[in-house]
Amino acid sequence: TSGLMCYEFTFLLTQLQKCKSGPVDLVFLIDSSRSVRPHEFETMRKFMIDILNTLDIGLNATRVGVVQYSSQVLQLLASLDAMVKNINQIIPLAQGTMTGLAIRYVMNAAFTAEEGDRPKVPNVAVIVTDGRPQDRVAEVAAEARERGIEIYAVGVARADMTSLRAMASPPFEDHVFLVESFDLIHQFGLQFQDKLCAIDLCAERKHDCQQICVSAPGVFICDCDEGYTLNEDKKTCTHMDLCNTVEHGCEHQCVSTPGSYYCVCPEGQQLQEDGKSCGTCKSANIDLVLLINGSKSVRPQNFELVKKFVNQVVDSLDLSPHGTRVGLVQYSSRVRTEFPLNMYHTAEEIKAAVMKIEYMEKGTMTGLALKHMVENSFSEAEGARPASRNIPRIGLVFTDGRSQDDITEYAKRAKEAGITMYAVGVGKAVEDELREIASEPVEKHFYYTTDFTAISNIAENLKLNVCPEESQGEIEVKDPCACESLVEFQQATMSSLEQLTQKHILSK
Incomplete structure (x- = not known):
């Protein structure tokens, strides 16, 4: 038997405008069981021919295959210039109604590269039946839909609506049709033509745009996210170097990121409040709690990079019992305090404890982690200095994906509690969530990179230190016991x- 075939119509020019749907691979599954009477089968022939005459058929446009089924499956044989003749010569099988068998045949045989199916071209199957299937259709139809086949189910007269819905693609109001008789099947043909002409190639994921796909009837164009430009291939995008295209005002060095940029300072200096100039202010004392994502999406090798990132941050701090304190919390589907603020007092102790942390490898409950931080991590019981001493409290959230719970309430509560929040994202982290977590100004407290191997760069540029004159932590600095x-x-x-x-x- 021959598989999915392409037919080019050079005859029967009608007054109907050709449907410019773009490339589509279309297969008709027509019920030729004994319940379909001869004159009804003739109506079905005419129905198919009428639809085909409205389509833009060709090697690079719409390709069409026809399968009739009963208790067996028969693929229609035809040449390019004799399709209508062959449709008219189909002999009904006149046996049972094995619709599930027909769907599996179409899935495994018709829509294959060997039989002419094209990659990145929508696959559409139209099933026309007048009865209840004698085999199971729900599972095989679901499998076909998962493979990207869009299924229209057309029931005539005695057809079973439950079976039609089990076969069709959602939404059912667009893919399930029930007509009273074969004489009225042309009504579906008109609606089907409209829907086929409006196929959203972007929604069908039949494109290769790197970032954004914009759909128009039968065609699509590629576009890029803000901060990127479309390359000459009209598909891929390149990150714009904003440092070379805008007046950035950085005193020392400008670093470009997708859609943005930030300034960095030479070693030994820190970026000032204006985000552009550099200064040599000494670090004030802070209470710092880091929340690191230990979900399964991070992967073990990347979790080791996260721990190295934490230790780079620790290396930039002035740690001591009366100076800066650090606590660490790991979260996935649950939250675990790895060590509180008052457990370790030197960089060496903290870094050794970080490297011993075991990967949790579950979900991503960022909201739960924020709740834990607000309610527990900055409590005096876990080593936070009393609020009356005005030691700055800083929370740093590191994540690689979308939170599985709501973050809004406790992201807000953290900032209301006077905690300065930093958000660091990598890979599939959601920018909107990171910005919601970060304190104002967001650009100073929000960092993102696409690759785990690049988080070391973030650690180098992350400025958690607070200048003494900008905070009110002098009370702690001036503690006579510390002098x-x-x-x-x-x-x-x-x-x-x-x-x-x-x-x-x-x-x-």
Whole structure:
């Protein structure tokens, strides 16, 4: 038997305008069981020919195949210049109604490359039947739809509506048709022509646009996200280097990112509030809690990169019991405090603990992690300094995907609680979620990269430190207990004064 065949009509020019649907691979499955009477089968022939005469058929346009089924399947044989003749010569099989068998045949034989099916071209099957299938159709039809075949189910007279809905693609109001008799089947033909002409090639995913597909009737064009330009192949996109196209104003260096840019400073200096100039302000003390995503989408090898990212951040901080404190929380489908703020006091201790963390490998409950951070991580019980001491509280969320729960409430509560929030995303992280988590100005607190291997660059440019004059953490800095050298100096001075007094050198 021959598979899906292409027929070019050079005859029967009608007054109907040809449907410019773009490339489509179309197969008719026609019921030729014994319940279909001879005059009804003749009406079905005319129905197919009428539809074919409205289509733009050709090697690079619409390709058409016809399959009749009963208790067996028969693929129609025809030459390019004799399709109508061959349709008129179909002899009904006049047996049972094995619709499931027909669908499987179309899926496994007709819509294959060997039989003429084209990649990235919509596959459309039209099933016409007048009875209830004698075999199972739901499972095989679902499999066909999963393979990208769009199925129209047309029932005539005695057809079973439940079976039609089990076969058809959703939405059913566009793909299921029930007509009273074969004489009225042309009504479906008119509606089908309209729908076929309006096939959304983007929605059918029959395109190879790298970023954005814009659909028009029968055609599509590719476009790019903001910050990218379309290449000459009209499909792929290239990241625009905004540093070379805008007045960025960076004092030292401009780094371009997709759709944006940021400024960086030389080693030993920090980016100032204006996001452009550099300064040498000393780090203030902070309470920092990191929330890292340990979901299965991260993958074990990337989780090791995440831990190295955390340790790079730790290396940039001035850690001590009376200085900066760091706590770490891992989250997936649940949340686990790996260590609280008051557990480790040196960079070496924290980095060793980070490398021992075990990967959780489950879901992505970012909202639950934010709730845990707000309610637990910054509590005095877990080592956060009292709010009255005005030590800046900073939360950093690292994620690689969309949250499976709502983040809105606790992203808002965190900022209302005075926590400065940073959001770092990689890969499939959702920009809108990251921006919702980040504190204002968002551009200063939001970082994203497409590749895990690039997160080390983020760690180098991430400025979590707060200048003393910008915070009110001086209370902690000026804690006399932390100024051991000053206390020693004062004690030594008092001792010397007492000795001099005893020798009457300073007596009145």
